[in-house]
Amino acid sequence: xxxxxEAEGTGKPLMKGANDARGADGGGALAETxxxxxxxxxxxxxxxxxDVVTLAPEYGLFLNGEFVPAAGGARFATVNPATEExxxxxxxxxxxxxxxxxxxxxEAYERVWGPMPPAERAKYLYRIAxxxxxxxxxxxxxxxxxxxxPIKETRDVDVPLAAAHFFYHAGWADKLExxxxxxxxxxxxxxxxxxxxxxxxxxAAWKLAPALAAGNTCVLKPAETTPLTALLLAQVCQEAGxxxxxxxxxxxxxxxxxxxxxxxxxxxxxxxxxxEVGKQIRRTLAGTGKxxxxxxxxxxxxxxxxxxxxxAAVEGIVNGIFxxxxxxCCAGSRLLVQESVADTVTDRLRERLGxxxxxxxxxxxxxxxxxxxxxxxxxxxxxxxxxxxxGAERWSPPxxxxxxxxxxxxxxxxxxAQSHRIAREEIFGPVLSVLTFRTPEEAVTKANxxxxxxxxxxxxxxxxxxxxLAQRLRAGVxxxxxxxxxDPASPFGGYRESGFGREGGRHGLAxxxxx
Amino acid sequence: xxxxxxxxKTYKLFIGGAFPRSESGRSYPVTGPDGTxxxxxxxxxxxxxxxxxxxxxxxxxRWSGAxxxxxxxxxxxxxxxxxxxxDQFTSQGVQNEGLxxxxxxxxxxxxxDRWVWxxxxxxxxxxxxxxxxxxxxxxxNFSVPEPAGxxxxxxxxxxxxxxxxxxxxxxxxxxxxxxxxxSERYPLAAVTLAEVLATSDxxxxxxxxxxxxxxxxxPVLAGHMDVNAIDLTGAKPPDRADLERLAAxxxxxxxxxxxxxxxxxxxxxxxxxxxxxxxxxTVWHPVGI
Numbered sequence: 001x002x003x004x005x006e007a008e009g010t011g012k013p014l015m016k017g018a019n020d021a022r023g024a025d026g027g028g029a030l031a032e033t034x035x036x037x038x039x040x041x042x043x044x045x046x047x048x049x050x051d052v053v054t055l056a057p058e059y060g061l062f063l064n065g066e067f068v069p070a071a072g073g074a075r076f077a078t079v080n081p082a083t084e085e086x087x088x089x090x091x092x093x094x095x096x097x098x099x100x101x102x103x104x105x106x107e108a109y110e111r112v113w114g115p116m117p118p119a120e121r122a123k124y125l126y127r128i129a130x131x132x133x134x135x136x137x138x139x140x141x142x143x144x145x146x147x148x149x150p151i152k153e154t155r156d157v158d159v160p161l162a163a164a165h166f167f168y169h170a171g172w173a174d175k176l177e178x179x180x181x182x183x184x185x186x187x188x189x190x191x192x193x194x195x196x197x198x199x200x201x202x203x204a205a206w207k208l209a210p211a212l213a214a215g216n217t218c219v220l221k222p223a224e225t226t227p228l229t230a231l232l233l234a235q236v237c238q239e240a241g242x243x244x245x246x247x248x249x250x251x252x253x254x255x256x257x258x259x260x261x262x263x264x265x266x267x268x269x270x271x272x273x274x275x276e277v278g279k280q281i282r283r284t285l286a287g288t289g290k291x292x293x294x295x296x297x298x299x300x301x302x303x304x305x306x307x308x309x310x311x312a313a314v315e316g317i318v319n320g321i322f323x324x325x326x327x328x329c330c331a332g333s334r335l336l337v338q339e340s341v342a343d344t345v346t347d348r349l350r351e352r353l354g355x356x357x358x359x360x361x362x363x364x365x366x367x368x369x370x371x372x373x374x375x376x377x378x379x380x381x382x383x384x385x386x387x388x389x390x391g392a393e394r395w396s397p398p399x400x401x402x403x404x405x406x407x408x409x410x411x412x413x414x415x416x417a418q419s420h421r422i423a424r425e426e427i428f429g430p431v432l433s434v435l436t437f438r439t440p441e442e443a444v445t446k447a448n449x450x451x452x453x454x455x456x457x458x459x460x461x462x463x464x465x466x467x468x469l470a471q472r473l474r475a476g477v478x479x480x481x482x483x484x485x486x487d488p489a490s491p492f493g494g495y496r497e498s499g500f501g502r503e504g505g506r507h508g509l510a511x512x513x514x515x
Numbered sequence: 516x517x518x519x520x521x522x523x524k525t526y527k528l529f530i531g532g533a534f535p536r537s538e539s540g541r542s543y544p545v546t547g548p549d550g551t552x553x554x555x556x557x558x559x560x561x562x563x564x565x566x567x568x569x570x571x572x573x574x575x576x577r578w579s580g581a582x583x584x585x586x587x588x589x590x591x592x593x594x595x596x597x598x599x600x601x602d603q604f605t606s607q608g609v610q611n612e613g614l615x616x617x618x619x620x621x622x623x624x625x626x627x628d629r630w631v632w633x634x635x636x637x638x639x640x641x642x643x644x645x646x647x648x649x650x651x652x653x654x655x656n657f658s659v660p661e662p663a664g665x666x667x668x669x670x671x672x673x674x675x676x677x678x679x680x681x682x683x684x685x686x687x688x689x690x691x692x693x694x695x696x697x698s699e700r701y702p703l704a705a706v707t708l709a710e711v712l713a714t715s716d717x718x719x720x721x722x723x724x725x726x727x728x729x730x731x732x733x734p735v736l737a738g739h740m741d742v743n744a745i746d747l748t749g750a751k752p753p754d755r756a757d758l759e760r761l762a763a764x765x766x767x768x769x770x771x772x773x774x775x776x777x778x779x780x781x782x783x784x785x786x787x788x789x790x791x792x793x794x795x796x797t798v799w800h801p802v803g804i
Contacts, residue, residue, distance in 0.1 A: 164651065180643070275766070282763035287756025294766065451765065470798050480800040487650035491658050491797050496743065497766045505648055507658060507795050 043357070046364040048151045052138045058089045059227070061097055061251060062234035064104035065244025071096040076253070078227055081148035082361050082370040082405040090227045093250035095259045098219070101248040102265040105190040105217040108245030113217050114187065118174035125170030125212060127240040132163035132205075135236070139229055143201055144361040146228040148370030148406070149324050151362050161486055162205035165504075168488035169209035172509060176214065179506050181515035187215030188291055188514050189267030192260040194281075195230075196273045197223035197372050198327040198428075203272055204230045206503050208247060209488075214512035216268070217246050221260050223273075224253040225373045258284070267291065270511060272329075275426075275452070275497050293501025293511040295329065295493055297426040298454030301447035302332030302483065303469065305440075306341045308459035312481065314348045317432070320457055320483040322356065322410050325369055326430040327376070329498070330455035332483055334416075334423060336443055339436045346414060346434060353410050354397040368430060371406040380408050380429030387413045387422035392433070418449055426452070440465065444472045453495030457483045476502070526556040526702070528563060528726065529709030531570030532719015538562050543727070545702060548613035556702050559727035564694065564735045567723035571665040571692040572741055574720030579662045579690035583638035590634035590688060593715040597627045600711060604676050607703040612675050625781050626680040633684035636789055640689055644790060653802045660793040662690035663768055664743030667736035669696050669729050671749050675704035677780045682748055683708075685788035687721055694723045694736060696749065702726040730754065737761035744768035744792050768792065 058075065060067035069075075074092035079085060093101070113121065132139065139162075140154040149158075176185050191211045195203035200222055211218050222230035234249045250256055254277075261269050261281050268291040271281050275296040285292055302320045304313045320332025337345045361369035371377040388394050396409040408429055416423050416433040423433050437443040447456055456475040458466050466480045476494045479485060486492065491507035493499060501511045526545075527534040536542075539560035545553050559567075578586070597604070601623055608619030644660040666686045671678035675698065686693045697705030709724040725732055729749055737745055738761035745767050747755055755771055762769050770791045 279763045279766060282766065283760045286759035286763070289771075296766065466800065470796075476794060476796060478796065478798045480798060482654065482799055482801050485650070485652065485654060485799050487648070487652065487656070489648045490650050490656050490799070491646075491648070491795050493795070495663075495794050499766060500768050502795050505658065505797075506646055 043365050045360070047360060048141055048144075048362045048364055050141060050145070050362065053142045053145065055088050059091065059231050059251070061091045061093050061101070062231060062237075062247070062249035063097065063101050064248065065238065067234075070094060071100070076224070078146060078225060080145050080405075081225075081372050082402070084404050084406075087145060087228065090231070090251045093221075093252040093256045097250055098256065098259040098263055101219045101250050102190060102192075102260075102263050104245035105219050105248055106265055108243055109187075109190055109217040112243040113212075113246045114215055118176070118215070121212065121215065122170045122173035124240055124242050125166050125173060125209060128236055128242070129163045129166035129170060131236045131239055132159065132166060132233075136160065136163065139201055139232060141362065142232060143229050144369070146226050147197065147200055148361050148372050149327075150366040150369040151364055152366070153324060157486075158199055158202045161488070162202045165202075165205040165209045165488040169213040172210075173213040173215075176509065176513065179509050179513075181510065181513050185214075185513040185515045188512055189216060190265060191216045191218045191268045191270060191512065192221070192263065192266040193218055193270045194221045194257045194260065194273065195223060197226040198324060198329070200226035201229040201233060204233055206272075207270055210503070210508050211270070211512045212246065214509055216512050219248045219250060219260060219266070221250050221252060221257045227251040261285065268512065270501075271295070275499075278499060291511070293493075293503075294499035295501070295503060296454075296497065296499040297428075298329045298331070298452045298494065298498050299334060299424065299426055299450045300330055300332050300452075300455040300457065300475065301334045301336045301473070302457035303443050303447055303459065304335065304337040304341070304345055305458075305460035305462070305465065306338040307461045308341075309461065310341070310344060310348055313345065313459040314352050316457060316459060316481070316483045317345075317349055318352055318356070321432045322368060322430050323484050325371055325408070327372060327428055328484065329426075330477060330484065331428075332455075332457050333427060333431070333433060335432055335434045336437050336446055337434060338443075339438050342434070342436045346412070349412065350395065350397070353412070356397070356410055358399055358407065358409065359402060368410060371408050371429065374406055376428065377406040377408060380427055380431060383422055383425060383427045383429075384411055384431055387416070387420060387431070387433070390417075390420045390422070392416045392420055392422060418446060424450065440469065444469065448472075448474045451497040454493075454498035455479065524554070526554045526706045526726065528557045528559055529706070529713065529722070529724040530563065530567045531573070531723065532713060534709070534713070537727070538566070545611065545700075547610050551610070553610055553703065556706070556726045559725035559732060561732065561735045563725060564732045565739070567694040567725055568665060568736070568739055568741055570720040570723050571694050574718055575662075575664055575692045577718055578687070578692055578721045581690075583641065586688065586690065587634050587637035589716045590637065590684070591631065593711060593717060594627055594630045594634060596711045596715045597630060597708075600707065601627070603707060604704060607707060608675055611701050611703045622675070622677045622781070626677040629677070629680050629784070630684050633688040633789070636685075636786075637688050640786075640789055640793070643786070644793060644795070648797070650799075655800045655802055656797065658795050658797045660689070660790075661796050663792045663794055664691060665694065665741060666691045666792050667694045667696070667739070667742050667745040669733055669745070669747055669749035670698055670705065671778075671780070672698045672700065672729070674698065674780050675701040676708065679705055679708060681780050681784055682746055682788065683722060685784075686746070686792055687717075689789060689793055691744070691792050692721045694742070695725065696729050696732050696736070697724055697726045698749065699728055733758055734761055737767070738764055740765045742767060744770065746791070747771040
């Protein structure tokens with residue numbers, strides 16, 4: 001969870017490996033905070049400057065290439081979850097705005113974006129990727145402000161990956177006939193895309209880049225609590241000269257999204273969010289013939305065998321559940337640890353959690369930022385309370401929470417049974433449930449004992465066991481001896497109630513092609 | 516008076532490799548186009564449908580875990596058995612569907628050839644649908660297709676063997692197990708196909724065949740929490756929206772082509788159905804020394 005120092009290109013900072021000397025070299029915060037020397041060593045604040053971001057008091061909808069107020073004039077405030085201070089007022093799109101946006105997207109699809117030579121489409125996407133890279137610090141700071149996640153994550157993960165998604169998909173635009181979907185795959189038309197608040201910019205990129213590369217036009221609905229980076233991305237589209245109507249951004253809440261999904265002018269719906277809303281969208285679209293992809297919730301098992309290098313596994317566990325405050329659909333929220341090493345692993349995990357730094361998202365040393373909203377904080381608190389009530393043992397490191405804003409300490413539950421709510425329900429917060437197993441077969445059974453199937457982790461030194469387990473885990477992404485890695489070339493998406501369709505790679509193009 | 520009284524067949528369900536009657540004790544008459552009674556066929560109940568799902572789930576581990584080469588050979592063996600029954604299927608096409616003999620035989624031949632075509636796909640689909648992914652980091656990353664699980668198949672109402680084979684073979688070739696609702700009007704070929712499957716090394720439960728009313732059985736399957744995907748090909752168009760709504764309950768994969776049920780099943784199928792019931796699994800591992 002340390003800031004990325006690895007020259008890894010666009011990926012997240014590399015997890016500390018088994019051969020990493022962390023803990024032994026005193027390079028981390030462990031020695032300082034353990035208190036063994038009797039001296040409290042504290043980091044000096046290292047805040048990233050906010051000056052790179054200029055916030056307007058009000059933002060309009062991005063509709064047909066221009067920023068306009070909502071037809072009904074409605075607005076809502078977006079707040080900084082770390083301080084509860086309002087950041088800006090944002091237009092709330094209603095049914096009339098959805099109509100206008102879909103009409104603009106249709107017009108752009110038929111007159112400009114559809115007929116455009118694919119190589120030209122590609123160049124627009126390359127441009128967007130480049131501008132994202134050039135303005136990366138601005139995006140990173142704005143994302144941390146609006147979302148509450150640590151700057152080291154927005155700087156090293158969200159923003160570079162978003163740029164990479166545009167760069168990767170740009171190249172597909174004029175090569176679609178080689179993608180394996182037949183000799184002349186066609187775009188679907190107008191895509192209505194609804195994204196969550198946990199990776200606001202990155203999810204916008206995941207949605208827009210493949211859709212645009214395949215020749216579709218888009219109406220994007222960012223999450224209610226995190227609209228700002230999508231609006232800045234809209235500005236980037238303007239800056240890149242993207243023709244009006246190709247990308248439209250409608251800010252709003254659930255009602256705006258529902259209107260977009262139900263709009264008869266939308267040919268394809270792509271949704272990332274909760275399983276509950278995903279099912280509702282599926283019902284809405286029943287019988288319409290509209291295309292749909294869903295990327296929904298998860299309750300991933302992170303399986304640690306007795307031969308796993310403990311230091312590496314602990315880093316993987318931490319990265320799995322505390323990355324982005326656990327606001328990750330593929331978070332490794334169920335630790336399945338082999339019984340013989342359970343105490344060793346959980347002891348070391350507790351030690352490691354004692355070194356995590358929670359606080360100001362803009363501080364470059366911060367590991368754990370703010371919970372995105374009051375509503376989410378309440379949900380996490382409620383489920384954590386249920387964990388205690390059902391008999392699991394709750395533990396958090398000594399950790400002072402800031403007085404204002406939405407905060408939840410890293411939390412570990414041990415003695416968790418499969419029947420407990422905290423082992424079954426997606427918490428979407430920094431809460432880890434620890435379960436144990438004895439045999440590999442038991443690990444498989446427990447890992448798959450969930451209606452979800454988005455992701456899973458495996459930690460073992462034995463290659464054949466990795467592949468054995470990877471075959472048996474009913475999950476769309478399996479991270480072996482690593483966790484929470486993302487790449488535009490790597491298909492991402494779930495089995496079962498974690499949704500259907502893939503995002504990223506050649507597979508992700510299928511969602512936006514009529515082959 | 517004939518020289519010899521023929522021995523007539525009892526047309527039963529096919530669940531978990533066995534041939535039970537409907538637990539409900541019900542049957543319905545199947546006739547030729549001229550109204551000639553051909554058989555009393557089991558009228559499957561909702562309970563039969565649930566039993567079939569249980570059987571399909573039980574068979575999934577072994578079938579999906581078999582090597583692709585093995586699955587290919589088992590399916591090829593089915594084609595061998597089908598060929599041996601060519602005359603029987605042809606006669607059923609004549610009697611049940613009212614085809615003339617030449618058309619009926621052509622359709623059966625096409626069905627057998629299609630089965631062979633799909634048998635050959637078992638050990639190729641992963642190479643066509645999988646990939647090695649060049650991620651920007653020190654990781655080995657690959658994607659493989661995997662079967663979705665238990666697939667409910669509503670077979671086309673207007674076709675006997677050829678339509679049935681066209682929807683069932685791609686589902687099981689990729690390692691899924693199937694609960695098939697046969698055409699209500701033309702169920703004889705489905706029961707005979709079940710007999711072929713029962714004698715061709717296909718493990719019991721991989722294909723389960725229900726005869727009866729799609730309108731009664733489809734909602735059970737669409738709403739069943741242990742069915743992973745559903746093929747709505749044989750659903751009546753007005754029923755499709757309801758079935759899709761039911762399928763939302765556990766986020767089923769729905770294959771709904773919107774095609775009319777009297778489509779030309781003799782046309783080349785392409786690989787759409789083969790890919791429709793596959794998941795993509797992506798595995799990451801660090802590269803290092």
